[in-house]
Amino acid sequence: MRVLDILECTTVDGPGFRTSIYVAGCRHQCPGCHNPQSWDAKGGVDMSIDDILAVVRRDPFGGVTLSGGDPMFQAGECVELCQRIKESTGKSLWCYTGFTWEEIHSHGSREMVQLAEMVDVLVDGRFVMALRDTDLLFRGSANQRLIDVPRTIECGCVCLWQRD
Template identity: 55%
Template sequence: MISVLDIVEDTMVDGPGFRTSIYCAGCRHACPGCHNPQSWDFSGGHPMSTEQIMRIIEADPYANVTFSGGDPMYQPEGFTELARTIRQRTSKDIWCFTGFTFETLINNPRHRQLLELIDVLVDGPFIKSLRDESLLFRGSSNQRLIDVPASLKAGKVVLFEPDV
């Protein structure tokens, strides 16, 4: 089960192309200037099973998937199960937004399981003083678009360069 705040279909702001974005409830980063502070409350969402979410994801064969929030890394088991099911049943790519850094996540076994199923990680907290509206798919210049499979293989962060 995942505590879901909202699911937005056919969005184009959470990664390239059309996406189905799963916004989870709960975040302890509390970044000043966060564009989604209503997602901080861990009790603000409603529980959804992997199958309930998959019905929405599979209804649009052309949209890829984004995990956002809140912060999906506070619910790693639920999102790992969802990502594994997406991998088994579709060819969709998976992006994930988190306030944690890749370097922190990679050293936690619960988070690493999820990372191994993600294509692109947008990492790092939003920092208001580093806000940059010209950046694609992120709000502040400290946040990175990380090619997760390449990074895991290289043993270091490899940045993702979008084609948009």
């Protein structure tokens, strides 16, 4: 898969120390996007799932976050990666996407739905400049939601993640 960067021990993409994997490619073109260089699907470097897992395993305790770009544009590869991370480490998984939960479930591909439903928290929605707020926790604009995925699936309606 194409990966822009992997940052270890970050604290801005979810709770605790995390390994953040920045997946190449995004077609949302949000005005004010903090990282337009991430839009190119051919950007970054090719990495195998094993290469990425080797980096993830360097931290025995922290969680993992998929960001980008938008991981939904490489959903199949990200599903495989998340499966391998879950099976081999049991780490907490977060995923950022410009799609909303509802968009993914109404017209997303099977892989997009799988990816959305296999992570612990989905941070959903495009970045909206008019709703930008630098005080928000783990997100850039107020329309974006930190969705508690297991609770959402259990309840059948979107439940928001709360910090313990």
